Amino acid sequence: xxxxxxxxxxxxxxxxxxxxxxxxxxxxxxxxxxxxxxxxxxxxxxxxxxxxxxxxxxxxxxxxxxxxxxxxxxxxxxxxxxxxxxxxxxxxxxxxxxxxxxxxxxxxxxxxxxxxxxxxxxxxxxxxxxx
Numbered sequence: 514x515x516x517x518x519x520x521x522x523x524x525x526x527x528x529x530x531x532x533x534x535x536x537x538x539x540x541x542x543x544x545x546x547x548x549x550x551x552x553x554x555x556x557x558x559x560x561x562x563x564x565x566x567x568x569x570x571x572x573x574x575x576x577x578x579x580x581x582x583x584x585x586x587x588x589x590x591x592x593x594x595x596x597x598x599x600x601x602x603x604x605x606x607x608x609x610x611x612x613x614x615x616x617x618x619x620x621x622x623x624x625x626x627x628x629x630x631x632x633x634x635x636x637x638x639x640x641x642x643x644x
Contacts, residue, residue: 538594545616546584549623550577557631576630584623591615 554577558566589595592615593603611618 535594538592541616542585542588542592542594542619545588546581546619546623549584549620550581550627553580553624553627554631557628557635574630574634576634577627580623580626580630583626584619587622588615588619591618 555562589599590603590606590608591611593600593608
């Protein structure tokens with residue numbers, strides 16, 4: 514255990530952690546809207562999941578995927594991360610500086626679209642399918 518602590522301390526002192534910020538922002542652009550979609554689905558389900566919600570769900574649900582992609586696109590538009598060609602391409606669209614970053618708009622859009630998709634999917638479910 515002491516060896517692991519020493520190795521971690523030496524690594525933290527030697528490795529330039531500033532070079533990982535782009536990678537961490539890219540992870541944020543992926544997971545922030547994903548959390549919004551999952552939270553929306555859970556809330557529309559009544560803030561609880563039953564066994565049928567988890568194991569009886571459709572294999573592919575396009576509504577939540579579209580909601581996640583929209584949130585990802587908003588995050589990338591407001592704060593582009595990734596390869597240089599991608600950042601240059603997005604910056605040509607002159608994204609606005611909202612002053613609040615990209616996480617909140619991305620999360621909000623994914624939450625709203627995810628809730629709408631979940632609501633529509635639950636209403637469209639046939640009556641024979643257990644709830």
